[in-house]
Amino acid sequence: MSASKRRSTVNSWILFLLVVGACLFIYYQSENVKEKKNVPLPTKLHPVVEKDKDELIKRAKARGISIVITDGFRTFDEQDKLYAKGRSDKGDIVTTVRGGESYHNYGLAIDFALKTANGDVVWDLQRDSNRNGKADWMEVVALAKDLGFSWGGDWEFKDYPHLQKDFGLSIENLKNGERPPEQE
Template structure:
């Protein structure tokens, strides 16, 4: 009886070990495949669709907005990161190339568009005259569309910034994960 239990235990451990070995091997291969996936070169289709909805819904309540930035290449991101450091200007980002949701087509920036064509970043302006700041009204619409707002960040407040992470961190994106992987 004792030998049967020992034999069963050994067999169980061999089967379990084989299963874990096969699973781990396939997981490593999958992660290597992810790392080889290219960085996107355009705005993600869902983010594009939600961006257009945001523009339309804001216009419906008398607020015109301009998308000032959406997809941003690694090179463009690095150039922005140099601003206020080695290049003239004020610091506008703490993210280097590959460290921003813009680099993966998952973020947009907006500003208010005035009737005369001027663009403003006035977060207190009430151009539609309803007693609420237009900026916050746009942010509320964006949040209803599942965007996260940079104005809610704890440290570096980025008021024009809206993003959709699809539950993926920057580390996930750098390692090749894409929203399609988590949406399937």
């Protein structure tokens, strides 16, 4: 068999294997797609997130740190308005996701800030109002993590005020109607 005929045969086999592989990939992907459940969207914070939010405020106060929850549940429309900031609307970019793409939209996230003694709300990551040599912000983050929250400051796109509980569910799961249990 000539070299060019061998090359042609090998190329034909490679093409055949690529087509078969693509067909198998498409088949298995379609088998793994879950049917979307028709469940209503949440309208408030998840009960566990609500309870742990209150516990976070209490634990921070016990350490001499006053915090305020600046955001919690957010509708898809509210999320889209935030997404427009720094894009089609004036202001700084505050989020990288549109409505339906945030754990806030499913009642699973909160944002916090520090509250000063005179009542000002600040996002100061270095502030040490309880004078224990530790940044209040990071103390709150540690308390939140102890309660099972994950922190947006650990992400590539830093979202320092953001705390969430995903209950092992991805945004895709939530969009498909999966919801976490009402209790832990």
